[in-house]
Amino acid sequence: MIHVTATESDAVRAIEAEAVSSRFARGWHCLGLAETFKDGKPHTVHAFGQKLVVFTGADGKTNVLDGYCRHMGGDLSQGTVKGNEIACPFHDWRWGGDGRCKSIPYSRRVPLRARTAAWPTMEQDKLLFVWNDPEGKQPPADVRIPVIEGATRDDWTDWRWTEQVVHTNAREVIDNVVDMAHFFYIHKSFPTYFKNIFENQTATQIMKGVTREDARRAREGSGGGGPRMLGNTSVASYHGPSFMIDELTYHYEGYDLHSVLINCHYPIDENSFSLHSGIIVQHSDALPPEAAEATAAKLSEFILLGFQQDVEIWKNKTRIDNPLLCEEDGPVYQLRRWYEQFYVDAADVKPEMTDRFEFEIDTTRPVESWKKEVEENLARSEGASA
Template identity: 55%
Template sequence: MPAVDKDIRVIKAERPPERFARGWHCLGIADAYRDGKAHSFDAFGTRLAIFADSTGKLNVVDGYCPHMGADLGEGVIKGDTLACPFHGWQWGGDGKCKAIPYAGRVPPRARIKSWPTMEENKQLFVWHDAEGNQPQPEVAIPKIEECFTGEWSDWIWETVKIDTNCRELIDNVSDMAHFYYVHGARATYFKNTFEKHVARQEMRGKPRADLKVAGDNMDFGGSEVTIDELYSVATYYGPSYMIDYLSSIVNGMQVEAYLINCHVPIDQNSFTLHVGLMVKKLPFLDDEMNAQIAQMYAKGNRDGFFQDVAIWKSKTRIDNPLLCEADGPIYQLRRWYEQFYVDVADIEPDMVDRFEVEMDLTKSNEMWVADEAANKAAQQAAE
């Protein structure tokens, strides 16, 4: 057997944790579930059923009927109950069977799990906790006041299944360098702050001079789009829901947006990704142009996520990433993330204590500017 070179870095990767993260998880736009129909949603290694009762309250219960295993999401809403499509057993939002149409009595143990829910920012959330504890007020999803003013667009929402472990998505919070190589933006300022159940990334940047960015070829009031400056404050509230305030200088004007990036684990190797965007309306533009700007931003952010997805499809899981001095605090972020996968009694101080770092990007930007100039020169020579 050949000798092992101890200087060679060997990738280590354990299996993803069997349990799912404790916290609020977004199931999408709330009103989409108020269409008079029942809905199924695969999450946390099982299936959920979602339905609105006669008051419009949204209920989430276990998705399979314990009678004979039918999918309750294929059932029919009857008053305040969800009727199983197989034998008509009627389930309330509290998880109790309210009636069996062909039987005189309901078995006393006819009960399924009723999942804690909340609505915020016009979205529906479900609470998951492997210990069965109820959510505490301090971890509630914060309200985005702009959702309710009428001065911003409606949410432009997209949902897609991603076949990888959701930790890949979380790593982006601290992965400063990938914005240049994957998303075409050069970070000029980058700061991470982790504390309690909140992880924040603040970034300023500029589009790469040697690449076209989303929207470059879009008409903007008769002129081509030019994006000069980018600013982002992306904050995870718990393990799965991120609110990202975005500000860009587009053709000399400030355009503001909120991006929602959130996910729900389906199993250990796949998750449902929700991407939502709303844009502040520019008062001097008509509704059509404001809608066009919102769609431009939505498309750009969607395309950006799928740039990440393309990487995830072929990369391997790595628990011991080899980092350099200009990388962000990946290990500290992952330590913060661990708090959601252990019992509350086992949360350690270094998972939740305040951690803050502002990166020095002077050298990185010198090298990137030189790289952009060389790439542009090569492009011009080839034309």
């Protein structure tokens, strides 16, 4: 028999939470659909603790600059795009995408020090990315976002894109990479396989799941119809600190539906971030173009609902640096160690942040428990309707 002393069993577990760092992650961050910023107007984006101005010049290149003019502090996002420059509304100083003042209409010459902060940008898969680095360095050639083949192919739908502001620190959304159990309790899904792989700048979640029967019947009872979804297979990878590509296959009776889900964000400040989602769906014999577009729209609503379920949790939970975990909770601490690499100088990135790490959860116990819970829920439902 094992004897546990009072001090071991009765000690209260204290929640530890350090002050949130004012440093923002190094890496590519997606600002949304590139087309949004190509209307010939300046756009305000609040990111990385400051105001930015985003504009596309006559040459078609989209630029990101610090939002305030270095002359007298005018708000460039309230200015005008003139050729390839953004003109300040205060005194019409013209700023190029490289951050240099190109001309001052009323002056013979431009001061040598007339330069503002310019942020590296990238357009890929119809999306606009901006590079953030607290050290002020350019993006390394080997730090890339993988190309999403379906985003530019005719046999896939266009992006269905949503965005919203979430008032908490961005680490909360990253924790979901390893959190298997919340899919059952929050999203009414039923994970049957769950594995994580972290390596270099990529953190992957591989999950297989089935639709919760009690949730499906409740949805059908409230008017939800259409083909019966049996489950899904998901391979979701964060490439860097904020951009996740999820190769998501939904299994229906009689066919599979292939889609790509984007879950991405950029920090507004230490305690808020802009959360984006995008989805494209592949056309197929079972899903011709018109049906694929309708399905993409429906899935987009479904995904947005899932985000809202997470947001409600984040809004009411507290930040916790020392979570108390059980075996099936996944590698939370290892994930956070991987995530830390984006918040330190490049020279301070340690091997334990980037070395390959794999962890597969034994789903035997969760599956047994969850099957029993679903059966009990269905029995109560049937008893109530009898």
